[in-house]
Amino acid sequence: MKLRKVTAASAAVLALALSATACGGDSKDDASSSSSGGGGGTIKVGIKFDQPGLGLKEPNGSFAGFDVDVATYVAKQLGYEPNQIEFVETKSADRENALARGDVKFIAATYSINDERKKKVDFAGPYLLAHQDLLVKSDSDIKEGTDLNGKNLCSVTGSTSAQNVKNDIAPKANLKEYGGYSECIAALQSGVVDAVTTDDSILAGFASQSQYKGKFKLAGLKLSNENYGIGVKKGDTATVDKINAALEKMVSDGSWQKAVDKNLGPADYKNEPAPKIGNIVK
Structure with missing residues (x-):
């Protein structure tokens, strides 16, 4: 009788072990899984939530914009369907930290490639060449960068755009930095600032919104070249290679x-025409 009890207990332990092994074989890392899709895994992707035309969270909770479409295409090539993507808001000042912490697998968020950032993260791409510009009121007399001396200039905390203007174009501009571009646009509309500076692609997205049509204009200045890349955790060269292949396919098809x-x-x-992978325009 004692022997039969031990045998039953052993069978129960074996069954539990086999069950645990089977469950473990189906589990996936939310940030790094690369199945062919539909297997229940998810991928976390960093985007902006407040940039019309690029990365915008709609009132109904959906996401729209060029960066969103690029991220969705890339994720598909990595093995994820749209419903397996979890978009995470990554503001400019927190992008490097989000990758280092592993909060997201990659970031497609108007992320300009530069030497300082390349010390902290790796980049795939570029996938878009934009240019820094100014957004001003439609009746503004600001026509060139030097006109900003003595004027109030707005950009987002962590962005390189405002510092470019302060360092190289209008050192006497009064710089105001906010947490998001929507705050800068509101400040421009109310007259708190005289101009907003960032990439022309971002500014064009805001200027095209129905509530702002006719109120703002782009100054039409190409103050810098902004090579948008997809940020990946430093050292993750395998993911960089996969994303580069996805971007090349996105252009070719x-x-x-x-x-x-x-x-x-x-x-x-x-x-601008689609840039070549690895070709950074200075």
Whole structure:
């Protein structure tokens, strides 16, 4: 009788062990899984939530914009369907930290590639060449960068755009930094600032919104070249290679141009041709 009890207990332990092994075989890392999709895994992707035409969280909770379309295409090539993507808001000042902490697998958020950032993260791409510009009121007399001396200039905390102007163009500009571009646009509308500076793609997205049509204009200045890349955790070269392959496919099959036309075309944005992978325009 004692022997039969031990045998039953052993069988129960074995059954539990086999069950645990089976469950473990199906589990996936939320940030790094690369199945062919539909297996229950998810991928966390960093985007902006407040940039019309690029990365915008809609009132109904959906997401829209060029960066969103690029991120969705790339995730698909990595093995994830749209419903397996969890978009995470990554503001400019927190992008490097979000990657270092592993909060997201990659970031597609108007993330300009530069030497300082490359010390902290790796980049795939670039996938868009934008240019720094100024957004001003439609009746503004600001026509060039030096006109900003003595004027109030707004940009976002952590962005390189405002510092470019302060260092190289208008050292006497009064810089105001806010947490998001929507705050800068509100300040421009109310007259608190005289100009907002960032990439022309971002500014065009705001200027094309229905509530702002006719109120703002782009100054038309190419103050810098902004090579948008997809940020990846430092050292994750395998993911960089996969994303680069996805971006090349997106261009070759026409999906890239369709995404540009859909998201930035309404603002009459004149985009540069799709950049070559690894080709950084200084």
